Amino acid sequence: MVDEAEQLKQVYDEIAISGDERTTACDFNLRDLEIAYGQEYIRDGDIVLDAGCGPGVAIRAYAKSRSIKAHAIDYSANMIALAKKLTSEQAPELKIDFQCASVMSLPFGDATFDVVTTHRCLMALLDWDLQQKALLEINRVLKPGGMYVMMEGTVDGLDRLNFFRRKFDLAEIEADGRDRLFTKKFDEKELLSFVHPHYELIRTQRFGMYYFITRIVHPLLAAPEAPKYDSRINEIAKQIAKVVPDFESIGHLVGFALRKRAT
Numbered sequence: 001m002v003d004e005a006e007q008l009k010q011v012y013d014e015i016a017i018s019g020d021e022r023t024t025a026c027d028f029n030l031r032d033l034e035i036a037y038g039q040e041y042i043r044d045g046d047i048v049l050d051a052g053c054g055p056g057v058a059i060r061a062y063a064k065s066r067s068i069k070a071h072a073i074d075y076s077a078n079m080i081a082l083a084k085k086l087t088s089e090q091a092p093e094l095k096i097d098f099q100c101a102s103v104m105s106l107p108f109g110d111a112t113f114d115v116v117t118t119h120r121c122l123m124a125l126l127d128w129d130l131q132q133k134a135l136l137e138i139n140r141v142l143k144p145g146g147m148y149v150m151m152e153g154t155v156d157g158l159d160r161l162n163f164f165r166r167k168f169d170l171a172e173i174e175a176d177g178r179d180r181l182f183t184k185k186f187d188e189k190e191l192l193s194f195v196h197p198h199y200e201l202i203r204t205q206r207f208g209m210y211y212f213i214t215r216i217v218h219p220l221l222a223a224p225e226a227p228k229y230d231s232r233i234n235e236i237a238k239q240i241a242k243v244v245p246d247f248e249s250i251g252h253l254v255g256f257a258l259r260k261r262a263t
Helices: 004-018 028-039 057-065 077-090 128-141 155-167 188-195 208-222 232-243
Strands: 047-051 069-074 096-100 113-119 142-153 199-206 253-260
Touching (some): 028 208, 047 057, 057 069, 057 077, 057 096, 128 142, 128 188, 142 155, 155 188, 155 208, 188 199
Parallel strands (some): 047 113, 113 142
Antiparallel strands (some): 142 253, 199 253
16 A cells, blocks of 8 residues: 555655745745735744745745744755755845754744744645644744644635536546645644644634636636646736635635644
8 A cells, every 4th residue: 555645755855856946836826825924923033933844935935024033844855955955046145944854743942933834734744643743743832822824725615615616617626635746634623623722713814816716717717728827817816815815715725823822
């Protein structure tokens, strides 16, 4: 039997070798919206960790926009090497501590960070028990009152998106991501029930307008051709979503702003 977790790790290792920072998040316009959301919770002077940093796109953006002490980890050594290379090429003035490590065993002391962010990191843990372990580990390294900005996929948002796609005879998007990368998306009720003793939910950010335009309108306009992430309409969708972020709560990526409880 194929070990899917190991297979996924190999895929990320291979992606890193390509040197393309968009490969881990092909929908780079959506990633820009995620980063803008994360920036809302980062202040000058904060100590910030981006867990599962990939090629380092988000942590570079955070370090450019705020005066922070920036740290980033990824379980792929190849990704860390790429993140360091791209940082030295694109923003040599930035001081970012990149380390190869697992989000389930962070190499930092208790109560180290003011903010921790993840962008689709916990989705790559293909077991709910492992995801719970990661959530607790992130809680451990956060200071009391610190923020965990969690940008991960949920089955709830995907189900709502697929409901509308069916209405327009568009194929459903599979929850496990097997068309490209294995993922385990969260059940929102289960997730929020688990984190409640440890975190206070401050805000839930959905990107429904962006999803509606790019996953329903765009495919209908492009048919019979496949929609492309670098299409002009996706850029327009990003601009619209900055003003009107949500539509019917559709789309699997959700941003949860979670504050660590003091006790």
